[in-house]
Amino acid sequence: MRKLLTTTAIAAVALMALSGCSTRTDTTSGGSSAAAGFAADSLIGVALPSKTSENWVLAGGLFEDGLKEAGFKGDVQYAGASTTVKDQQDQISAMVTKGAKVIIIGAADGGQLGTQVKAAHDAGAIVIAYDRLILNTEDVDYYVAYDNFKVGELQGQALLDGLAAKKPAGPYNIELFSGSSDDANAPVFFNGAMSVLQPKIDDGTLVVGSGQTDIKQTATAGWKAENAQSRMDSLLTSTYGDKTLDGVLSPNDTLARAIITSVKAAGKAIPVVTGQDSEAESVKSIMAGEQYSTINKDTRVLVAQAIDMAKVLQKGETPEVNDTKSYDNGKKIVPAFLLPPVIVTKDNAAEAYANDPKLSPLTK
Amino acid sequence: MSADTSPRGGFRDLKKIFGAGSSNLRQFGILFSLIAIILLFQFLTDGLTLSSGNLINLVSQYSYILILAIGMVMVIIAGHIDLSVGSVAAFAGIVVATAMQEWNLPWPLAILLGLAVGSLIGAWQGFWVAYIGVPAFIVTLAGMLIWRGGNQVIGNANTVPVPDGFTTIGSGYLPEVGPYTGYNNLTLVLGLIIAGAVVLVEVRARRVQKIMGSEPAPLWVSVIKVTLLVAVIIYATVLFAGGRVGTSFPVSGIILGVLVLFYSFITRNTIFGRHVYAVGGNKLAAELSGVKSRRVNFLVMMNMSILASLAGMIFVARSVASGPQDGLSWELDAIAAVFIGGAAVSGGIGTVTGSIIGGLVMAVLNNGLQLLGVGADRVQIIKGLVLLIAVGVDVWNKSQGRPSLIGFLTRKNKTDEFPSEPPAVVPTSGTPASVRPPDNPS
Incomplete structure (x- = not known):
């Protein structure tokens, strides 16, 4: 027995010795360590949600090409369709392990990345929230996105314009839709639109037939077309038996098309429907005179802006921001660079998509 | 002999x-296979797989799946299946998060509340399985829908953040205490205790074997065995203790370790544990021998839901918020771990340690592929194939009489x-x- 113990002890001590000195690193410098800059061929991680919309697929390709062109090593990852949150958490952890210097995150759920973003920050990486803000954490350095409140305002205005063009005087019957309640952008779009629509509702020009004006009532879980479609189906049955529906505020194109499908199925005239994202199907729909408007948030420009930020950080400089007070994530106000969105209707479609190789043929 | x-x-x-x-x-x-996979990825990722940071990630990323696997292996040994674990985890998570946000419930109480929710759900499902006799597949399929829906009702399909204290169970580490040694002292102590325990257990086992009059394996076998184990433990300890300052062995890993020890003991050394095997192996024979199979089934199902609620809370703590997507397809990860770990679909066969190793195979595979930058779509395909091949080889070997x-x-x-x-x-x-x-x- 003693022999056993001694041998084991000796082996243990030998291993301790072999494992050598500690390689423990202390990077508690905290904050963004931008001042130092980093090597020009460093790893830049890009974590995107699942490939559920055209925009994310496009963005991934653009990031891969753009980062390569800028001389960085790019690591672009999508989350799996069924386990987006966990996949994204693990992918961000893997990027930290691999020593990424900048991690650009299009969050699947902006509220559930606190731990991973903190680990990234503690390891000295700079975190840029792309398109969707990361919530309840101090460890997000920059936010780059289109101005989403402005998107909402433009949608609200487009709805008014469309209604005025259709029928010279009110009152108009409308319905409201908003995005998924786990997406921090959804209320921003909705509030932007309501900032334009609410005065008109108050003075009686607009009538929300169902009375559902609260964001909880209008929410579309998971931004899923089927959810918007079934809500529209029920609204048509419950409220628009003999009334006409004049307009629908839809937060994006996928939902706009679902709403139009529902209206068509019910055999009603297509109302004025807003949208966002410039999806190819919706551009076709606009040219065909069904959907009224969409928003052009050119993914190319947004990706280029995020990569530019990485380039500036690489040199050790501070990237430019143009909004330092609007984006409060619950723990801090995140400095943001906001790009201006553009409203697109049938009238200006050809002009708006002139530089887009995929969309411009559709507008001819 | x-x-x-x-x-x-x-x-x-x-x-x-x-x-x-x-x-x-x-x-x-x-x-x-696990060792082979680790070494393969260690080589492919230029040593990142067995780096401190990654090992720590690995434990905190998969501890809750492994906790589910512990409960799942007992369910599967008893001849059932539980498809509801992901939804139960999500339901317990949202209840706990909402309780802390709305009622300002202190987090230790919230954890107890979560476990209570798990017990109630488990009792409900256990009742249907054991006393009404509805197959567990159906009961838990229903549960999968019920508790997922419950999660969305309570949380309004929203993400509900949780306070900092609570996040310890999912993203906390052993704290830094004592003099600066270049390592996390508590992790070193933990490692030494485990190493010591391994040596003691082996020494005691040999002594018992002598007393029982049986012939123990030669001394050199024991020495090699203990040396190997101690070497692995010390290597792992050094890695865990040498992570970035502020990180060390994750708290969720400790919870997992305690549960593994506890449930290994239950399944191997207690009457209840042997009854689970008996019921799963041959229910009629077990009943004729006086095993109360209903009680066994009830407790096994209930236990699974309690562990699921714990796993859900750990995930919520790690994600610093409870969301509507929590727990999606966890049941499949847990079931895959159990079957890779050598359990039989027909029941009666399986071990807690085997399932943990099976879960680790999946975890290392997932993690290694992510380090290599393989996309989530391809990772799913590879995991699916590994599951099929692992179980296929096992089944084929058994039919050939080769273990x-x-x-x-x-x-x-x-x-x-x-x-x-x-x-x-x-x-x-x-x-x-x-x-x-x-x-x-x-």
Whole structure:
């Protein structure tokens, strides 16, 4: 027995010795360590949600090409369709392990990345929230996105314009839709639109037939077309038996098309429907005179802006921001660079998509 | 007996490092695959796989899946399945998060509330399975829908953040105490305790074997076994303790470790544990022998939901918020871990340690592929194939009467000497089979 113990002890001590000195690193410098800059061929991680919309697929390709062109090593990852949150958490952890210097995150759920973003920050990486803000954490350095409140305002205005063009005087019957309640952008779009629509509702020009004006009532879980479609189906049955529906505020194109499908199925005239994202199907729909408007948030420009930020950080400089007070994530106000969105209707479609190789043929 | 133990010694004694019995050998096959996968990725990722940071990530990323696997293996041994674990986890998570946000419930109480929710759900599902006799597949399929819906109702399909104290169970680490040694002191202490325990257990086992009058494996086998284990433990300890300052062995890993020890003991050494095997192996025979199969089924289902609620809370703590997507497809990860770990679909066979190793195979695979930058779509395909191949090899081996690669090799040796060896009657090591349950530690 003693022999056993001694041998084991000796082996243990030998291993301790072999494992050598500690390689423990202390990077508690905290904050963004931008001042130092980093090597020009460093790893830049890009974590995107699942490939559920055209925009994310496009963005991934653009990031891969753009980062390569800028001389960085790019690591672009999508989350799996069924386990987006966990996949994204693990992918961000893997990027930290691999020593990424900048991690650009299009969050699947902006509220559930606190731990991973903190680990990234503690390891000295700079975190840029792309398109969707990361919530309840101090460890997000920059936010780059289109101005989403402005998107909402433009949608609200487009709805008014469309209604005025259709029928010279009110009152108009409308319905409201908003995005998924786990997406921090959804209320921003909705509030932007309501900032334009609410005065008109108050003075009686607009009538929300169902009375559902609260964001909880209008929410579309998971931004899923089927959810918007079934809500529209029920609204048509419950409220628009003999009334006409004049307009629908839809937060994006996928939902706009679902709403139009529902209206068509019910055999009603297509109302004025807003949208966002410039999806190819919706551009076709606009040219065909069904959907009224969409928003052009050119993914190319947004990706280029995020990569530019990485380039500036690489040199050790501070990237430019143009909004330092609007984006409060619950723990801090995140400095943001906001790009201006553009409203697109049938009238200006050809002009708006002139530089887009995929969309411009559709507008001819 | 001595004729079997060591006419030639050598290879067959070495085999005893993994204990006796074919089920241990099968577990060794999986353990061997795990080591092979780790080494493969260690090579492919230029040493990132076994780096401190990654190892710490690995534990905190998969601890809750492994906790589910513990409960799931007991459910599967008893001959059932539980599809509701992901939804139960999500439901408990949102209840706990909402309780802390809306009622300002202190977080230790919130954890108790979560476990209580798990027990109630488990009692509900256990009641239907055990006393009404609805197959567990149906009961838990219903549960999958009910508790997912419950999650969305309570949380309004929203993400609900949780306070900092609570996040300790999911993203906390052993704290830094004592003098600066270049390592996390508590992790070092923990490692030394485990290493010490391994040595003590082996010494005690040998002493018991002597007292029982059975012939223990040669001393050198024990020495090699203990040295190997201690070496691995110390290597892991050094890695865990040497992570970035502020990180060390995750709290969720400690919870997992305690649960593994506890449930290994329950399944191997208690009457209840043996009853679970008995009911799953042959329900009628078990009932005729006086096993209360209803009670066993009820408790197994209830236990699963309690562990699911714990896993849900750990995930919420790690994500710093409870969301509507929590727990999606966790049941599949847990079930895959259990089957890779050598459990049988028909029930009666499986071990807690095996399932943990099976879960680790999936975890290391997932993590390694992510480090290599393989997309989530391809990772799913690879995981699916691994599950199929792992279980396929196992089933094929069983039908051939070969428990594993090692079993296959040693069998060739043996057939020269003993044309018909009755392994069930002749215990190959230590205690007689009647004293020692077939599913052995380590």
